[in-house]
Amino acid sequence: xxxxxxxxxxxxxxxxxxxxxxxxxxxxxxxxxxxxxxxxxxxxxxxxxxxxxxxxxxxxxxxxxxxxxxxxxxxxxxxxxxxxxxxxxxxxxxxxxxxxxxxxxxxxxxxxxxxxxxxxxxxxxxxxxxxxxxxxxxxxxxxxxxxxxxxxxxxxxxxxxxxxxxxxxxxxxxxxxxxxxxxxxxxxxxxxxxxxxxxxxxxxxxxxxxxxxxxxxxxxxxxxxxxxxxxxxxxxxxxxxxxxxxxxxxxxxxxxx
Amino acid sequence: xxxxxxxxxxxxxxxxxxxxxxxxxxxxxxxxxxxxxxxxxxxxxxxxxxxxxxxxxxxxxxxxxxxxxxxxxxxxxxxxxxxxxxxxxxxxxxxxxxxxxxxxxxxxxxxxxxxxxxxxxxxxxxxxxxxxxxxxxxxxxxxxxxxxxxxxxxxxxxxxxxxxxxxxxxxxxxxxxxxxxxxxxxxxxxxxxxx
Numbered sequence: 493x494x495x496x497x498x499x500x501x502x503x504x505x506x507x508x509x510x511x512x513x514x515x516x517x518x519x520x521x522x523x524x525x526x527x528x529x530x531x532x533x534x535x536x537x538x539x540x541x542x543x544x545x546x547x548x549x550x551x552x553x554x555x556x557x558x559x560x561x562x563x564x565x566x567x568x569x570x571x572x573x574x575x576x577x578x579x580x581x582x583x584x585x586x587x588x589x590x591x592x593x594x595x596x597x598x599x600x601x602x603x604x605x606x607x608x609x610x611x612x613x614x615x616x617x618x619x620x621x622x623x624x625x626x627x628x629x630x631x632x633x634x635x636x637x638x639x640x641x642x643x644x645x646x647x648x649x650x651x652x653x654x655x656x657x658x659x660x661x662x663x664x665x666x667x668x669x670x671x672x673x674x675x676x677x678x679x680x681x682x683x684x685x686x687x688x689x690x691x692x693x694x695x696x697x698x699x700x701x702x703x704x705x706x707x708x709x710x711x712x713x714x715x716x717x718x719x720x721x722x723x724x725x726x727x728x729x730x731x732x733x734x735x736x737x738x739x740x741x742x743x744x745x746x747x748x749x
Numbered sequence: 750x751x752x753x754x755x756x757x758x759x760x761x762x763x764x765x766x767x768x769x770x771x772x773x774x775x776x777x778x779x780x781x782x783x784x785x786x787x788x789x790x791x792x793x794x795x796x797x798x799x800x801x802x803x804x805x806x807x808x809x810x811x812x813x814x815x816x817x818x819x820x821x822x823x824x825x826x827x828x829x830x831x832x833x834x835x836x837x838x839x840x841x842x843x844x845x846x847x848x849x850x851x852x853x854x855x856x857x858x859x860x861x862x863x864x865x866x867x868x869x870x871x872x873x874x875x876x877x878x879x880x881x882x883x884x885x886x887x888x889x890x891x892x893x894x895x896x897x898x899x900x901x902x903x904x905x906x907x908x909x910x911x912x913x914x915x916x917x918x919x920x921x922x923x924x925x926x927x928x929x930x931x932x933x934x935x936x937x938x939x940x941x942x943x944x
Contacts, residue, residue: 494906495866495885532930537866563767568887568928588763590889590928612760613796615862615889658862689860712860742866742885744930 495742496706496734497537497713498727499691500720502527504573505544507553525560531720532567534727535744539565540593540661540715543573551580555587562588570618581608585616593661595620596634599641599648602655609656618691619657621648623678624665630678637665645678646685653688660686661715663693671697671719679709691715699725699733706739750941752776753788755815758805759795759827768927772934774941782814790821790941793828794927796889799851800839802827812844821943822919829914829921830892838892847914847921849897856907862891869912869924871902876913876920876939884932886912886924893923 503510508522528539541561543554551574558571571584572593581592598604598619608617622637623630623645630645649660662682664675674695683690689712692705696716705711719725731741754765756778769776776792777784785791793815795802806812815822815832824832831843836851843851854861866885871877886904893910896903902913904923914921920940926933 493867494863497865562764563770566768566771566928566930566934568889568925585760586763588767590761590764613798614891615796615864616760658864687860688862689864712865 493740495537495740496711497691498535498702498730498741499538499540499713499715500531500536500727501540501542501693501715501717502721503542503544503717504554504557506550507557510544524557525564528561528565528569531727532565535731535742536567536727537742538567538713539569541569541571542593543571545574555583558584558587558589572618572620576604578604578607578611581612581616585612591616591618591658593618593620595622596636598652599632599634599643602651605652605655605657609658614656614658617657618659618661619649619652620661620663621645621652622663622665625675625678633665646681649682649686653686657688659689659691659712661691661693664695667695668693669718670695673697673701674705674709674711674714676704676709679705679711683710683712689713696725699730702730703734703737703739706734707737750774750789751787752790752792752941753785754778754792754794755785755811756780757795757802757809757811759797759802761796762794764925764927765792765794765825768934768937772938772941780809780811782810785811785814786818788820790823791815791818793822793824793831795825795827797827798838799827799830799836799841799843799892803831803836803839803841803843806831806844816844816846819918821940823940824919824921825927826890826923826925829894829911829923832914832919832921833894836892846919847894847897847899847916849894849899849911849914851892851894853892854907859907862889863893863906864889866929867904867906867924869902869904871913872900874901874913874915875943876915876936877902878939879935880932886926886929886932888924890923 570591692711904912
């Protein structure tokens with residue numbers, strides 16, 4: 493059976509992780525490569541590295557970092573943040589990333605998804621969508637949730653799929669950071685509408701929330717950041733729990749013992 | 750020992766090179782026929798589309814070269830599909846090392862591509878030495894090789910398909926050992942031990 497995926501997300505600024513605390517076995521918690529490797533050995537199924545560097549100039553640091561990650565880590569990883577042009581995609585894939593996550597650039601210019609898919613394959617494109625439930629509908633937002641658009645979640649996700657996105661990464665702005673669970677109803681609707689995998693993001697606060705997002709929310713994968721970074725929840729414990737609840741997960745018995 | 754990774758117009762060829770380094774094996778990414786012929790092991794890696802990659806192999810004479818190889822040779826993902834007889838993707842006649850056919854997943858209830866970690870059920874093969882029962886490996890694909898005489902591992906998605914094929918010196922994996930954590934590293938190490 494295809495396993496449900498657990499994906500830690502690491503924010504990176506100028507080559508260093510922003511939130512990364514408390515890993516006992518690594519010397520430098522700000523080192524994205526070390527942190528990624530630690531998650532990988534704990535049983536993470538994939539990793540997402542999000543570049544939150546403000547200046548365009550310093551983005552070259554990120555490409556160098558991606559090369560280091562690719563050399564070190566033996567699980568798939570996605571990179572995102574500030575990807576606006578095909579040459580950004582080419583540079584990151586050449587550096588060894590498995591997938592790229594596009595968000596605002598795709599909303600502003602949807603054909604960007606077609607271009608990436610046509611040049612590098614559908615499996616490379618993760619379309620990230622930040623949406624907020626307000627006035628009875630899910631509105632898509634630009635620029636990390638700062639600028640609302642006139643697009644709604646379902647129609648944009650469907651369009652992204654038809655343009656060649658390989659996955660949808662949906663972050664509910666209402667649930668993000670609140671730790672009260674994922675947006676399971678919207679996720680279930682997305683999953684039923686789309687023929688591509690859906691990654692749930694925003695709201696993870698407990699192991700039960702992960703169980704719900706896979707059973708009620710029908711998500712294919714769940715992403716979390718601070719919950720893992722601050723060691724509030726460890727991946728081996730989470731996977732053991734999910735397996736006991738009947739959720740199919742890839743388990744690494746060595747990591748659980 | 751020398752390992753040649755065939756360089757052609759498929760994506761993600763570097764990840765196999767990186768994986769080789771992680772297990773302590775230098776490998777050279779090359780399209781030079783002499784280097785490929787002289788290597789102790791050959792790997793055909795990549796993610797790509799069947800008709801355009803097959804066209805590239807033909808135009809560069811790599812199709813006959815691959816067929817003529819006598820050393821242990823491993824195809825990965827599109828590498829496996831190109832080693833089959835035929836692919837539905839782009840209606841492509843492939844290398845014909847394995848006579849299995851490659852077809853597209855057809856399903857309403859299953860998501861396509863088949864993406865993520867799934868289990869393999871393996872037959873007795875040196876390629877799978879030392880693995881735990883039904884280990885998880887990482888997949889990303891929309892086309893698969895049907896079950897056949899050369900199937901040495903299966904995965905069930907929509908229906909059972911060939912996770913791995915073997916004939917003489919030719920081995921092939923539909924999943925990505927270079928992205929399959931310790932299980933994948935074990936399989937790559939096993940491949941390097943085959944003579």
